Amino acid sequence: ECQLMKTERPKPNTFIIRCLQWTTVIERTFHVDTPEEREEWTEAIQAVADRLQRQEEERMNCSPTSQIDNIGEEEMDASTTHHKRKTMNDFDYLKLLGKGTFGKVILVREKASGKYYAMKILKKEVIIAKDEVAHTLTESRVLKNTRHPFLTSLKYSFQTKDRLCFVMEYVNGGELFFHLSRERVFSEDRTRFYGAEIVSALDYLHSGKIVYRDLKLENLMLDKDGHIKITDFGLCKEGITDAATMKTFCGTPEYLAPEV
Known part of the structure; x- marks a missing residue:
C-alpha cells in the first residue's frame, strides 16, 4: 500500500509517494513538466500498487492464520x-x-x-x-x-x-535522506555533528551487545531540535560479543561498503 499526493509545492506538478518500509515511514517527492504527465505517473503507480495489493490479499487468503x-x-x-x-x-x-x-x-x-x-x-x-x-x-x-x-x-x-x-x-523532523536530497551537500561541521550522534548511539547499542545492521539515511530521522534519531530495529542482532563474527547478509544492498 502507498499514498499518492499531488501538490504544487515546492514546484509545480509535484507528486509525493508515502509508504512504509517495514515499520518506517518513507516519503519521496517527484517533479514532472506538465499536469498530464503527473497524472500518467500517478495512475501508473496506483495501478501497480492495486495489482500488488490484490496479489497480496489472494496470497493471504491461502495462508494459515492459526499461528x-x-x-x-x-x-x-x-x-x-x-x-x-x-x-x-x-x-x-x-x-x-x-x-x-x-x-x-x-x-x-x-x-x-x-x-x-x-x-x-x-x-x-x-x-x-x-x-x-x-x-x-x-x-x-x-x-x-x-x-x-x-x-x-x-x-x-x-x-x-x-x-x-x-x-x-513522535519524531517529526524528517529523514536525513530527505534533507540531504534537498540540500545536496552538508557542511563539514554539520556532517561531524550528525556523525558524532550516530556513533554515540551505535556505541551504546554495542555496549549492550546489540548490533544494529541496517544503518542508512532512511533510518536516520531528525527530531524537532535537529538531533539524530535512529529508527527501525527489526534487523538488530542481540547477544553479540566483541569477538563474534556475523555472516548473515541483511540490510539494504545500496548501502553496502564498496569492498564487500
Missing part, C-alpha cells in the same frame, strides 16, 4: 512504565502518517496525558505470512531495553486479537 496467537504475549503486552496495560481506547487518532503492507503509522494523542506519539499498528497475519515474527519481537525487545537520546524510544506496546501496536515517540 497468530503465538506472537509473544508477554513480549508485546508491556509498558515501559508500571502503569496499567494500555489499549486502543486510551488514544485519540489524529492523522495517518504512513501505511504499507505490514500496517500503518498514526499520529495519536494519549487521552490521559495529552502527549503526542506515533503508533505503529501492524497486522499479525501479514507478519506471520511474511515470516517476520522474529524481526518484530527483536524490535520490541530492543526498543524496550534501550534508552538513549539518539535512539527512537518506545513508550508502550500492546496487542489486540489481530494487531500489534507500538506507541513510539
Whole structure:
C-alpha cells in the first residue's frame, strides 16, 4: 500500500509517494513538466500498487492464520512504565502518517496525558505470512531495553486479537535522506555533528551487545531540535560479543561498503 499526493509545492506538478518500509515511514517527492504527465505517473503507480495489493490479499487468503496467537504475549503486552496495560481506547487518532503492507503509522494523542506519539499498528497475519515474527519481537525487545537520546524510544506496546501496536515517540523532523536530497551537500561541521550522534548511539547499542545492521539515511530521522534519531530495529542482532563474527547478509544492498 502507498499514498499518492499531488501538490504544487515546492514546484509545480509535484507528486509525493508515502509508504512504509517495514515499520518506517518513507516519503519521496517527484517533479514532472506538465499536469498530464503527473497524472500518467500517478495512475501508473496506483495501478501497480492495486495489482500488488490484490496479489497480496489472494496470497493471504491461502495462508494459515492459526499461528497468530503465538506472537509473544508477554513480549508485546508491556509498558515501559508500571502503569496499567494500555489499549486502543486510551488514544485519540489524529492523522495517518504512513501505511504499507505490514500496517500503518498514526499520529495519536494519549487521552490521559495529552502527549503526542506515533503508533505503529501492524497486522499479525501479514507478519506471520511474511515470516517476520522474529524481526518484530527483536524490535520490541530492543526498543524496550534501550534508552538513549539518539535512539527512537518506545513508550508502550500492546496487542489486540489481530494487531500489534507500538506507541513510539513522535519524531517529526524528517529523514536525513530527505534533507540531504534537498540540500545536496552538508557542511563539514554539520556532517561531524550528525556523525558524532550516530556513533554515540551505535556505541551504546554495542555496549549492550546489540548490533544494529541496517544503518542508512532512511533510518536516520531528525527530531524537532535537529538531533539524530535512529529508527527501525527489526534487523538488530542481540547477544553479540566483541569477538563474534556475523555472516548473515541483511540490510539494504545500496548501502553496502564498496569492498564487500
